[in-house]
Amino acid sequence: MTYEPKTLKVVGTRPIRHDGADKVTGRANYGADFKLPGMLWGKVLRSPHAHARIRAIDVSKAKALPGVKAVITGGDMPMPDGGVTQAGESAINTQHLAKNLMARDKVLYDGHPVAAVAAISESIAREALDLIEVDYEILPHVIDVEEAMKPDAPLLHDDLFTQNVEPKPEKPSNVAQRIFVGKGDMEKGFSEADIVIERHFTTKPVHQGYIEPQACVANFAEDGQAVVWCSSQGQFLIRDLCVNMLGMEASDLKVIPAEIGGGFGGKTTVYLEPLALVLSHKAGRPVKMTMSRGEVFRSTGPTSGCAIRAKIGALRDGTIVAAEMDLKFQAGAFPGSPVGAAVMFATAPYDIPNLSITGWDVCVNVPKIHAYRAPGAPNGAFAFESVIDELARELNVDPIDLRAKNSVAEGSKAPYGPTHGPLGGLECLSAAKNHPHYKANLGPNQGRGVASGFWINIGGQSAATVVVNRDGTIALVEGCPDIGGTRASLAMMCAEVLGIEAEKVRPSVVDTTAIAFNDVTGGSRVTFATGKAVVEATEDAVRQMRERAAKMWDIEPDSVLWRDGAAHETGGEGRSLTIAQIASKAAKTGGQIMGHASINAAGAGPSLTTHMCDVEVDRETGRVTILRYTTVQDAGKAVHPSYVEGQMQGGAAQGIGWALNEEYIHDEQGRLLNAGFLDYRMPVASDLPMIDAVSGEVPNPNHPFGVRGVGEAPIVPPLAAISNAIYDATGVRMRDLPFSPPRVLAALEEAERAKG
Amino acid sequence: MPKIHVSTTVNGDTVEFLCETQETVLDVLRNTLGLTGTKEGCGTGDCGACSVLVDGRLVCGCLMLGVEAEGKEIVTVEGIGSPDRLHPVQQKFLEDAALQCGFCTPGFIVAAKALLDSNPEPTETEIRYWLAGNLCRCTGYDKIVRAVQDAALEMKGQQA
Incomplete structure (x- = not known):
């Protein structure tokens, strides 16, 4: 199914979302809103140490506390055989996941679970945790990625040997693997260059920051059948991870998706669900578990802090001839940082003939890193878009012109292999340059920065069912949690194909027993891939309705055309039948009408985006204020433009916070000091201006309406855009994130001193 | 420890409940009274997802003990708007697409209503500072601020 230009009546409009009334009145049920009769409360005891050996755990006092119904430790959790489960943009090693869910012999970060209890009230469960005695042997820890790579660094895993290096290492280390992407001849490339710039950058771990903490209810019955209610980015992933963890069969577990209160990649794994299942199994009663905000920060995936060296070589005319990068990423307690994506996409907005990009995946004593919106790409872009800005200044050319001169376009080869189809890099740069923002005047201590970003987007497996109700309305059944308006965008595509209003389609996100497997809501894939499944399922329903109409008229189906929500006879008497007229007679023409599709969608078009931002730097306090912010992004086709703008605005705001x-700020013992929203300072309304979101539309040839994913790319450019703006305002180059007031002030003072 | 008996008013109804001394108004609303529209995002008064009105004043439900509700009038998101008509703030949140995941939305609706009750014509800056106690991670606040501006205009039109 490919893109065909056509006049659209529903796609591109802005109807009210189908789940809207539930969400503005408090009716919508999120992860923590569910309860069952006889339900117990589960709580987790977590390590207070960054790295320690567990000598012994004594749970006898907790078990003896009246009201406590079950207590579990690592010994109560099975160890799976191994293997990897795909989770959208990450691959989850099941043995590492098992050890992350509950520590066995060692704790690897402050917050690592060591035991869990279920009790008849939340307060008794809390009291029980205090009665569990854990004997720890504290070990030296390491958090900084470059420190962790040193030969004498404290070792997290004595069975971890660096993969993909020659010769094969004889000693274990914290470096899990080396990743490399390259082409051309580096020596030749840099020798041709008139200008070479090489710089070093660092970033700290940052959290996804979804406002809804993880929560679930598990109910394990005596016959081995279990049900989990939880919010996640994919009920099928939760099911598969739980059954892998606990040695169950897929048909033993039904996962019912709650509404999800934000995820940004962080809810594409399990933390509580397998524990709740084991507790429920032991206690013979349903168990509810919710995380506190402190637990969310201490125990769920932040994204990597990293250290990056970026080197760029260019001719005097601005042609970039070579780029070399070395990216060291924190993986957290177990291997698996997003360094691979950083390696592939850091330079991806540009067509560079000679490339050498090396990534290192490094275990450190923080929670296992997990996916966060365009995982890895913002870190890489921070470094590369900063050296591009330096290059533009060195060459004295406009930074947008420099980017356009080197931009990828249709036919250029991506650093990671494939040849690009149509994509909107040049269109975004041109729209940015022509935007009034780019020409607006700046005052003293104000500066403007530009940066671009690339994200690949993914397709994957999606299924949809289109049920035609007897009154002509539609039940659209799908399996991807709605994290930001996809019920609306999917229903709109269904309505477009049928030729009816979006409001006549009622979309539902259903449990794991009600539709075929769907990949997670992640990778900016739902409106693209599930949208494609919805279009195919709707076309299947339309085909059936044309056949039924033909039967009712006693003519050939080929003589029936579908238009504007009705079947039309193409010759003869020119008769018409509406959906309701066909559906109300379905019992007599062959049974109820239901369209299906189950696909593995390929051809997700990449996103390109350019951001520009104006800042003002307070030289006395070091505070950076965002004065104006504009994003331009190629959405392929904005199905519901308001929610496309919303993705762009929200991604930009997250990048601004980053x-x-x-x-993450740790004390000398490696404990997280700022595990709360007061000290982990995310942007609030008064920190931000309006964010102008401009959506370009270069259709994706692989989607019937030209859709590309939009959700992730907007977080890629802000880090560099803001760094570049601070330089423009002050002449000071910030290369270590975040640009918080004390750091900016120190940099300004250092620059003053250097000037003498 | 014995539970304490509390009499209060929630969304216009007289309500009695028993609570443990350490339970918050948020705990009582969600776990005892079944009013789960009020959300817990942090439990420390930093995110505003549990915003409720107590005697007309905007407070975080997680920062007030259940026993302190004695004799008070509490309004939650479930008490804003009526069965036949959404409150203008709710309606404009829908029309302006001012929510994505929707988890922070009840808190924003309550906070925005409290703002417009006390200041019917707020400036953009006043809206942004009033709502600075409510965290949203999805929207970047742009469409939320616009929805509150539009609700203010709508409410002004209704009064005229």
Whole structure:
């Protein structure tokens, strides 16, 4: 199914979302809103140490506390055989996941679970945790990625040998693997260059920051059948991870998706669900578990802090001839940082003939890193878009012109292999340059920065069912949690194909027993891939309705055309039948009408985006204020433009938070000091201006309406855009995130001193 | 420890409940009274997802003990708007697409209503500072601020 230009009546409009009334009145049920009769409360005891050996755990006092119904430790959790489960943009190693869910012999970070209890009230469960005695032997820890790579660094895993290096290492280390992407001849490339710039950058771990903490209810019955209610980015992934963890069969577990209160990649794994299942199994009663905000920060995936060296070589005319990068990423307690994506996409907005990009995946004593919106790409872009800005200044050319001169276009080869189809890099740069923002005047201590970003987007497996109700309305059944308006965008595509109003389609996100497997809501894939499944399922329903109409008229189906929500006879008497007229007679023409599709969608078009931002730097306090912000992004086709703008605005805001304030701060013992929203400072309404979101539309040839994913790319450029703007305002180059007031002030003072 | 008996008013109804001394108004609303529209995002008063009105004043439900509700009038998101008509703030949140995941939305609706009750014509800056106690991670606040501006205009039109 490919793109065909056509006049659209529903796609591209802005109807009210189908789940809207539930969400503005408090009716919508999120992860923690569910309860069952006889339900117990589960709580987790977590390590207070960054790295320690567990000598012994004594749970006898907790078990003896009246009201406590079950207590579990690592010994109560099975160890799976191994293997990897695909989770959208990450691959989850099941043995590592098992050890992350509950520590066995060692704790690897402050917050690592060591035991869990279920009790008749939340307060008794809390009291029980205090009665569990854990004997720890504290071990030296390491958090900084470059420190962790040193030969004498404290070792997290004594069975971890670096993969993909020659010769094969004889000693274990914290470096899990080396990843490399390259082409051309580096020596030749840099020798041709008139200008070479090489710089070093660092970033800290930052959290996804979804407002809804993880929560679930599990109910394990005596016959081995279990049900989990939880919010996640994919009920099928939760099911598969739980059954892998606990040695169950897929048909033993039904996962019912709650509404999800934000995920940004962070809810594409399990933390509580397998524990709740084991507790429920032991206690013979349903168990509810919710995380506190402190637990969310201490125990769920932040994204990597990293250290990056970026080197760029260019001719005097601005042609970039070579780029070399070395990216060291924190993986957290177990291997699996997003360094691979950083390696592939850091330079991806540009067509560079000679490339050498090396990534290192490094275990450190923080929670296992997990996916966060365009995982890895913002870190890489921070470094590369900063050296591009330096290059533009060195050459004295407009930074947008420099980017356009080197931009990828249709036919250019991506650093990671394939040849690009149509994509909107040049269109975004041109729209940015022509935007009034780019020409607006700046005052003292104000500066403007530009940066671009690339994200690949994914397709994957999606299924949809289109049920035609007897009154002509539609039940659209799908299996991807709606994290930001996809019920609306999917229903709109269904309505477009049928030729009816979006409001006549009622979309439902259903449990794991009600539709075929769907990949997670992640990779910016739902409106693209599930949208494609919805279009195919709707076309299947339309085909059936044409056949039924033909039967009712006693003519050939080929003589029936579908238009504007009705079957039309193409000759003869020119008769018409509406959906309701066909559906109300379905019992007599062959049974109820239901369209299906189950696909593995390929051809997700990549996103390209350019951001520009104006800042003002307070030289006395170091505070950076965002004065104006504009994003331009190629959405392929904005199905519901309001929610496309919303993705762009929200991604930009997250990037602004990452740039200006957000970071994990640890004490000398490796304990997280800022495990709360007061000290982990995410942007609030008064920190931000309006964010102008301009959506370009270069259709994706692999989608019937030209859709590309939009959700992730907007977080890629802000780090560099803001760093570049701070330089423009002050002449000071910030290369270590975040640009919080003390750091900016220190940099300004250092620059003053250097000037003498 | 014995539970304490509390009499209060929630969304216009007289309500009695028993609570443990350490339970918050948020705990009582969600776990005892079944009013789960009020959300817990942090439990420390930093995110505003549990915003409720107590005697007309905007408070975080997680920062007030259940026993302190004695004799008070509490309004939650479930008490804003009526069965036949959404409150203008709710309606504009829908029309302006001011929510994505929707988890922070009840808190924003309650906070925005409290703002417009006390300041019917707020400036953009006043809206942004009033709502600075409510965290949203999805929207970047742009469409939320616009929805509150539009609700203010709508409410002004209704009064005229």
